[in-house]
Amino acid sequence: MAPKRKATWYGKRTKISRELQIVIIVGLTLKSLETFLLTVKGKKTEHIIGVVKDDNSHHFKIFMNLLFWGEGMQQISVWWDERFTRKTELFPDKISNLRGSILKACMFDVKPLIYTVKDTNGTILERHGRDIDVAQALSEIFNFTLVYVDIADEWGNLLPNGTFTGLVGFLGRDEGQMGLAYLYSTGLDDRHKHHEYSRPIDDDKTCFLARIQPPLPAWQNPSLPFQADTWIAFMIGLLLSGPIFYALVMASSAVGKEDSHYGSILSSSLCTIGIHFSHPMAVMPKRPSSQIFIAFLLIYSLILSIGYRSNLTSFLTIARTPKKIETFKDLYDSGFSIKGFQWFYNAFNHSGNFYLRKLLERYEIRDTFEEIVQDIMSGRSTTINSKALLEMTSTLMRTKKGKPLVRFLKECLSTYTVGIGFQLHSPLKPKFDRAIAMLVESGIVRKWSLQASEIYRELVEKEGGVTYYKDDWYASTDGVIPLGLSHMQGIFAVFSLGYILSTIAFAVEVLSC
Structure with missing residues (x-):
């Protein structure tokens, strides 16, 4: 197969130039030309021009391969007296149609x-x-x-x-x-x-x-509004606030008598635990030191409560x-x-x-x-x-x-x-x-x-x-989302845990009598 080269020829009115892949063969007979068409190069070359000398004259027959148009070679002209006897296009576009x-x-x-x-x-x-x-x-x-x-x-x-x-x-x-x-x-x-x-x-x-x-299990939702370190700090405050309040009550008794309602560590602890969970106090303390402690405990509990509740709403309604x-x-x-x-x-x-x-x-x-x-x-x-x-x-x-x-x-x-x-x-x-x-x-x-x-x-x-x-685990995002059991299962788990613990405490009381 010949390399690509620039083929240029002149017609009566136009000049045409394009990249062509051309093979020109001079053969003894038409059959020898068609034999070349059976080769790989013969099948895949778009433009093949064959030249065969006429046996009875000095004319040369010009043939063209048909590629996909048909089989074999087709005569398109004759070369005689240094010119073509028929005006023809030697290299027609055989692919576009x-x-x-x-x-x-x-x-x-x-x-x-x-x-x-x-x-x-x-x-x-x-x-x-x-x-x-x-x-x-x-x-x-x-x-x-x-x-x-x-x-x-x-x-x-x-x-x-x-x-x-x-x-x-x-x-x-x-x-x-x-x-x-x-x-x-x-x-x-x-x-x-x-x-x-x-x-x-x-x-x-x-x-x-x-x-x-x-999503992750919804029963964990009540614990999610606070990070682990916040929960640890909360539990320390919850456990220590009762004994500290009781110590203030006892210390104040030397100056002036405090209300007897807080005369035990248990009653003082229940009071501070109630404040942590937004439960109102039954009796206000009498001494200024106790009152100041309770005032700041209320502020502390109020901020924690608001932060927890507002964040809990997000965790209840948005799947994690x-x-x-x-x-x-x-x-x-x-x-x-x-x-x-x-x-x-x-x-x-x-x-x-x-x-x-x-x-x-x-x-x-x-x-x-x-x-x-x-x-x-x-x-x-x-x-x-x-x-x-x-x-x-x-x-x-x-x-x-x-x-x-x-x-x-x-x-x-x-x-x-x-x-x-x-x-x-x-x-x-x-x-x-x-x-x-x-x-x-x-x-x-x-x-x-x-x-x-x-x-x-x-x-x-x-x-x-x-x-x-x-x-089932896809939550709708259209409009207001009603809280279902899948959202609230965590708090029901806490409620059930309370029942179990109270039952255990009752059993211990009965056995200790």
């Missing part, structure tokens, strides 16, 4: 990104997915007929002889012109030596998906969630297992991240995504996959009210581009790339992605394949 040529595109289901709808007999009725829509758009732009070839073994595996099975092998053996299977650009196993990638139609990342954890897992380190520290496919296990094994390699100890390989979904919804597992695939799948993991039950971790494994596969050195790629770029820039490819996701969800719902999960 493929004249209804049949192009094969291999594919397989990558649910929910690419999928087929079949009847009970297994006959394919419809095909959906962003890549399918892009290929259909290309068929309209370039006027070709698209024929789908369903393949097994998905993207394919490297064989000992250096070839591939699946989609990579399909394109590598030139059995079709395009590959549609959410094909991400990678040099894994030297796949780029077997086929080419189109311009990106999307970019994606490999991310972790985990279930949104339910556990600390979110956002990084690889958080995931490792959480003890969660990882459920995923074999490919990502291999990626972890070659990763330079310490925590990802350590997570291999908890990585469990699964064969189907349905198994992975069940593991995630158990609440103690995560999975890793394409973010686009997980975003679409996550629409099936929600409550009846449409609230999400899963979330992405902020730290992702890798970023890559996604495109369509072509044969190596395919003459289609340059112009198809420009068309794909226009489709992406217009925003219609993103629209097709959203449509494919919605259609897939509707199909799964129609087949009864959507499992809705309980949303």
Whole structure:
């Protein structure tokens, strides 16, 4: 195949210049020219000009390859007397209009990104997915007929002889012109030596998906308005205020008699405990020292009470969630297992991240995504996959009210581009790339992605394949929130504890008599 060069020629009125990939062959016969067309270079060169000398004259017949327009060579002119006998275009554009040529595109289901709808007999009725829509758009732009070839073994595996099975092998053996299977650009196993990638139609990342954890138990709510050090200080004040008040009462008795109501340490302690919990005093102390102590105790208790009550309202009405897992380190520290496919296990094994390699100890390989979904919804597992695939799948993991039950971790494994596969050195790629770029820039490819996701969800719902999960722990945020038993269970627990302690105290009194 000749290298690319600038081809320039002059017509009667216009000058045309473009980048061309040209092969000019001088052959003995037309058959020898057509033999060259059977080679790899012959099949993938857009412009091939053949020259054959006429046996009975000094004329030279000029032939042109048809590429996708047909088979063999077509005579377009004759060179005689240092000129062409017929005015013709030697290098017509054979890609912009493929004249209804049949192009094969291999594919397989990558649910929910690419999928087929079949009847009970297994006959394919419809095909959906962003890549399918892009290929259909290309068929309209370039006027070709698209024929789908369903393949097994998905993207394919490297064989000992250096070839591939699946989609990579399909394109590598030139059995079709395009590959549609959410094909991400990678040099894994030297796949780029077997086929080419189109311009990106999307970019994606490999991310972790985990279930949104339910709120922490509501019975803890009454203890949450204060931090631990505040509670410790409160308990010290509660326990010491009674004895201190009793000591002041006893000391004041030397100057003037204090009310007998506070003549014991028990009665003094009950009085100060009551003040802590906003209970009014039955009898005011008589001595100034006691009155000053009680006055400041009242101020102290009032501020604590107001702070506790106002903060308690927030904790009763707003659900508290556990600390979110956002990084690889958080995931490792959480003890969660990882459920995923074999490919990502291999990626972890070659990763330079310490925590990802350590997570291999908890990585469990699964064969189907349905198994992975069940593991995630158990609440103690995560999975890793394409973010686009997980975003679409996550629409099936929600409550009846449409609230999400899963979330992405902020730290992702890798970023890559996604495109369509072509044969190596395919003459289609340059112009198809420009068309794909226009489709992406217009925003219609993103629209097709959203449509494919919605259609897939509707199909799964129609087949009864959507499992809705309980949303009891979701609190409504519309209007005023009435406090239910789930909000107040903590104080009922305290009340029950009081019953139990009073019963124990009664039993001790009876036994001590």
